[in-house]
Every structure is written in structure tokens, then in C-alpha cells.
Amino acid sequence: MSFPVESNPRFADYAHPEAIVSTQWVSENLGKPGLVLVECNEDILLYSTGHIEGAVKVDWHTELNHPDNRDYIDGEQMAALLSSKGISREDTIVLYGDKSNWWATYAMWVFKLFGHEDIRIMDGGRAKWIEEGRELTKDLPTTAATNYPVVTRDDSTIRAFKDDVLEHFGKPMIDVRSPLEYTGEKLHMPDYPNEGASRGGHIPTARSVPWSKAVNEDQTFKTLEELNQIYRVDAGISDSSDVIAYCRIGERSSHTWFVLRYLLGIPKVRNYDGSWTEWGSTVRVPIVKGEEPGAVPVGF
Amino acid sequence: MSTTKGAQEIIEAFQEVPQNVKLELLLEYSEALPALPERYEDHPELLERVEECQSPVYLFVEVDAETTVHIFLTAPDEAPTTKGFASILQSALDQEKAETVLSFDESFVDALGITDLVSPLRIRGLQGMLMRIKRQVKEKML
Numbered sequence: 001m002s003f004p005v006e007s008n009p010r011f012a013d014y015a016h017p018e019a020i021v022s023t024q025w026v027s028e029n030l031g032k033p034g035l036v037l038v039e040c041n042e043d044i045l046l047y048s049t050g051h052i053e054g055a056v057k058v059d060w061h062t063e064l065n066h067p068d069n070r071d072y073i074d075g076e077q078m079a080a081l082l083s084s085k086g087i088s089r090e091d092t093i094v095l096y097g098d099k100s101n102w103w104a105t106y107a108m109w110v111f112k113l114f115g116h117e118d119i120r121i122m123d124g125g126r127a128k129w130i131e132e133g134r135e136l137t138k139d140l141p142t143t144a145a146t147n148y149p150v151v152t153r154d155d156s157t158i159r160a161f162k163d164d165v166l167e168h169f170g171k172p173m174i175d176v177r178s179p180l181e182y183t184g185e186k187l188h189m190p191d192y193p194n195e196g197a198s199r200g201g202h203i204p205t206a207r208s209v210p211w212s213k214a215v216n217e218d219q220t221f222k223t224l225e226e227l228n229q230i231y232r233v234d235a236g237i238s239d240s241s242d243v244i245a246y247c248r249i250g251e252r253s254s255h256t257w258f259v260l261r262y263l264l265g266i267p268k269v270r271n272y273d274g275s276w277t278e279w280g281s282t283v284r285v286p287i288v289k290g291e292e293p294g295a296v297p298v299g300f
Numbered sequence: 301m302s303t304t305k306g307a308q309e310i311i312e313a314f315q316e317v318p319q320n321v322k323l324e325l326l327l328e329y330s331e332a333l334p335a336l337p338e339r340y341e342d343h344p345e346l347l348e349r350v351e352e353c354q355s356p357v358y359l360f361v362e363v364d365a366e367t368t369v370h371i372f373l374t375a376p377d378e379a380p381t382t383k384g385f386a387s388i389l390q391s392a393l394d395q396e397k398a399e400t401v402l403s404f405d406e407s408f409v410d411a412l413g414i415t416d417l418v419s420p421l422r423i424r425g426l427q428g429m430l431m432r433i434k435r436q437v438k439e440k441m442l
Contacts, residue, residue: 042354044418045327045380061419098378 002034002118003092011123013224015265019258020221021094021120023129030054036091039126040107041098042251050136052096052129056085056143060103060251064110070274072153078114079150086143089116096122096129100212100219106254109271112158114151121258124220131218158257160244160270162278165203166285170296172243173206174235176256177276181248182208184289187280197280201287203246204294209235211252214259227264239266246272246279301405307392314412322414329391330384336374347374348436352428354421355379357386359429361436367398369437373429381418385426388412393433401437406430 006025011017029035030053037055039047047057058064063081066073073081087093093116097104101121108119122129130136155161165173180186184200202208213230216222222230231237243266245253250273260269279285288294314322340346340360347358355376362370371394375383392408393401409415409426 043379043381045323045330045384046378048324048327049377049380062417 002090003029003032010220010223014263015224016262018118019120019262020123022123023132023134026052026094026096026122026129027134034091036085036087036093038085038087038093038095038104038107039097040095040103041126042103043098046098046126048138050138053135053137053139054141055096056087056141058085058107060106064107072110072113075114075150075152078153079148082116082148083146086141086146087148088146089149090118092118092120094120094122096125098126100127100215100255101125102211102251102255105258106251109158109250109254109257113153113155115154124218127219158261158270160246160272162272162274162282162285164270165244165246165272165279166300168242168244169205169300171205172235172237172241173203174209174237174243174245174253174256175202175206176209176211176245176247176253177202178210179208179291181276183291184287197248197277199280199287201280201289202293203279204286204288204297206246207235207293208291209256211247211255214256214263221259221263224263227259231260231264231266237264237266241266241268243269244272245269246275248276249273250275302400302403303405303408304392304396304400306394306396307404307408310388310392311408311411314414319413319417322412322417326384326388326414327380329387330375330380333373333375333383333387333390336372340372340374347372348432350425350429350432352431353382353425355382357382357425357429359386359432359436361433361440363398363437363440367441369396369398369401370394371433381422382425385422386429389426389429389433398437398441402434402441404430404434 005018006021008022011020037052038058039051039055040058040060044059064072095104095108104121111119175182182202187197187200214222237243245256247253250271253271257269257271260266286297286300347360350357357375360372371390373386373390375386415423
């Protein structure tokens with residue numbers, strides 16, 4: 001690892017304090033060789049209105065997704081993308097973004113499909129940086145292209161597909177969407193348009209733990225003690241659990257994946273990126289409406 | 301189906317630049333969205349929320365005695381894409397006659413050539429704004 005773990009009492013209790021940094025740490029380490037800042041936002045124009053000096057932009061929509069298939073880019077495309085951003089395999093990547101780091105954790109999850117070792121999330125994201133009065137610039141960084149290696153995408157460790165979910169009923173599954181999406185009263189987030197699911201509700205046996213429970217008002221992550229209460233005590237997850245998290249298209253569940261995997265240290269956590277837009281539109285899969293997780297369905 | 305001079309200029313501007321410059325153009329539009337007049341700033345309840353948009357967008361439409369349409373839109377600075385869309389619609393439809401706005405060709409949205417650049421949710425937000433502008437014009441013509 002090229003950079004030492006940030007020594008910060010706020011992070012010390014987390015299972016993997018090497019996966020998180022503060023805005024202050026970023027500020028102190030700006031411009032050091034081997035450190036690459038990557039901004040990934042829901043609003044793809046936001047980076048252009050001002051970003052942290054030296055940060056490169058990753059566009060979740062046009063750069064991480066396969067142009068035609070509903071899938072992610074392959075190893076060659078990822079190598080080309082990261083090379084063009086000036087990122088080397090050994091670099092420490094610090095990700096941050098808008099919306100409580102939804103897209104930053106999403107980008108981290110996609111990068112992890114390709115096994116990039118050292119990735120850290122900037123706690124509090126873009127909003128906290130701005131709130132603290134830290135500087136933004138519109139100047140684009142001058143990055144020299146690198147030669148990022150072609151790595152085969154590993155879909156077996158942290159990614160779950162619909163067929164995996166069909167075999168997962170009864171094992172820990174977390175629905176991180178808003179309560180109204182979980183019960184089936186709404187097909188989409190409050191204030192968001194419907195993104196193409198034809199049925200409302202949740203996957204049988206999935207527990208409702210909205211992603212937002214993991215963050216404070218300033219968008220930073222809650223303490224380990226608070227997170228343990230939410231996920232281990234209330235949701236019954238333990239280190240031996242085999243967990244699948246899902247949301248609407250996999251972005252909010254990346255946030256929960258990060259919390260479970262890196263802050264709580266649960267070894268086996270997968271993100272079902274097909275999420276509700278796939279499940280809620282698939283013919284003959286079981287769906288439960290209402291507040292109860294529902295029983296293990298028979299015959300699926 | 302109708303179009304407007306403003307809409308044609310916008311389409312031409314978007315079509316003549318390569319894909320990667322289209323986003324810069326959208327950003328320029330977002331920066332050009334005029335501020336709300338005081339009478340709406342002080343009365344947010346008069347504005348209609350565009351539910352199709354991911355970010356809080358509010359709009360209000362006036363139709364004057366000569367049936368000229370005046371469009372007022374506001375979106376947060378943290379949502380430049382949404383703000384850019386609001387600005388584009390404002391430039392395309394403000395000061396046009398009500399009948400022109402009502403019959404405005406909605407393929408305008410596709411003609412911008414940005415559907416590959418922004419997520420389908422965003423495009424739906426833009427369509428939602430247009431739909432609501434038309435509906436308000438219709439209501440005010442009754």
C-alpha cells in the first residue's frame with residue numbers, strides 16, 4: 001500500500017480503516033505522487049462546475065457501463081479507461097462524490113470487480129468538502145496516460161445475479177431502498193421518477209434497511225458502534241453471514257456494500273446490481289408487498 | 301407540430317458539436333438560467349414541483365393577455381444537468397405564443413442528441429418539465 005492508513009480516531013474502530021479518509025487527509029496529501037483523486041457524481045456535469053484540484057472525473061453512466069449490454073465494461077475497456085485517467089495499478093485511489101457518496105462507492109465497487117487494491121472513500125464526500133469551505137477548481141488536471149493492465153473482471157465475489165438471488169432466499173438479504181419502495185407503494189424513490197420496473201414490492205425474505213441509516217446528517221458514516229446496532233443487532237448480520245444487498249439499479253446498495261464490507265468487516269457481501277429494475281420486471285419471480293420480509297417462497 | 305426559432309438554434313448548436321462538447325454546452329445553458337423574479341422568490345408556493353426530475357425543479361408559467369407565454373424555472377446549483385435542461389426549455393419556449401407551445405414538437409428532446417450521454421432518468425426529467433409547461437399553458441388558456 002503506497003500511503004499509510006490515516007491515523008484518525010473517527011475511523012480507528014472500523015474493520016478496514018485503510019478504506020476511508022477524511023477531507024483533511026485529502027487536503028494534506030493533494031498532489032502527492034501515487035495518489036489519484038476520482039470524483040464520481042450522480043449529476044455528470046457537477047465535476048465541471050468545480051472539483052478538488054487534481055481530481056479526475058469518472059462518469060458512471062457513459063464510462064463504467066457497457067455501451068450496449070446491461071453490464072459493466074470488460075477488462076480491456078477498464079484498462080483503457082484507467083490508463084486514460086492516469087491511474088496505475090499501484091496507485092491509491094480516493095473516491096468522492098455527491099449524494100452521500102452513492103456513486104463514489106458504486107465506482108469503488110466496479111473498480112473492485114477488477115481487483116484494484118488500494119481504494120479509499122473520502123468520508124462525507126463532495127458536500128462535506130464544500131461545507132468546510134475548501135477550494136474547488138474548474139481547471140482540468142494534466143494527467144499523463146498510464147499503462148493500466150488488462151484484468152479479467154471477477155463477477156463471482158462481490159457481484160450477485162438474479163440466479164444467485166433465487167438461491168439465496170432465507171439467507172441475509174438487505175433491501176436498502178426507501179420504506180415506500182420496500183412495501184411496494186412506490187416503484188421509485190420519493191422525488192425520483194420511475195426507472196422501469198413493472199411491479200412494486202421487495203424480494204421475499206429481504207430485510208428493509210435503508211442505506212441512509214448508515215450516514216450522519218453531514219453525510220459522513222456513523223460510528224462502528226452505531227453501525228453494529230443497525231446491521232448486526234437489528235438486521236441480524238454476523239461475520240459468517242453471506243449477504244446480498246440490492247436497491248433500484250445497484251448504486252445505493254454499493255453504499256451499503258461498502259459499509260458492510262469495509263466498515264463492519266463482513267467478509268462475504270455481494271451487490272445485486274440488477275436490483276429492483278430487473279427483479280420487479282422479471283416474469284414469474286416471487287414478490288412480497290408490505291412491511292414484512294415474507295416467507296421463503298416454495299417452488300422457485 | 302410546431303417548433304420555435306429558439307428551439308432550432310438550440311438543436312443546431314447541439315448537433316454541430318461532437319459528443320464530448322455537448323456536455324460543455326449543457327453546462328453553459330445551466331449557467332445561463334435566469335434567476336426567478338422577486339414575485340416568485342417570495343412565493344415559492346406558487347411554483348409547481350417537477351416530480352419527474354431527480355433534483356428539486358420548480359416551474360411556473362404565465363400567459364398574458366396577448367397569449368404570450370412566460371416561463372419561470374428554478375433548479376439548484378448542485379444539479380447542473382437538471383438546471384441545464386430547465387434553461388434549454390426556457391430558451392426554446394419563453395415569449396412564444398400559447399398555441400405554439402401547446403403544439404411544440406416533443407421530438408425536440410431527441411433531436412438534441414444527448415440521450416446517450418445522460419441517464420434515461422434525466423431524459424424523463426426533461427420530458428416531464430416540457431409536459432408540465434404544456435399543461436400549465438393549457439390550464440391558463442381555459
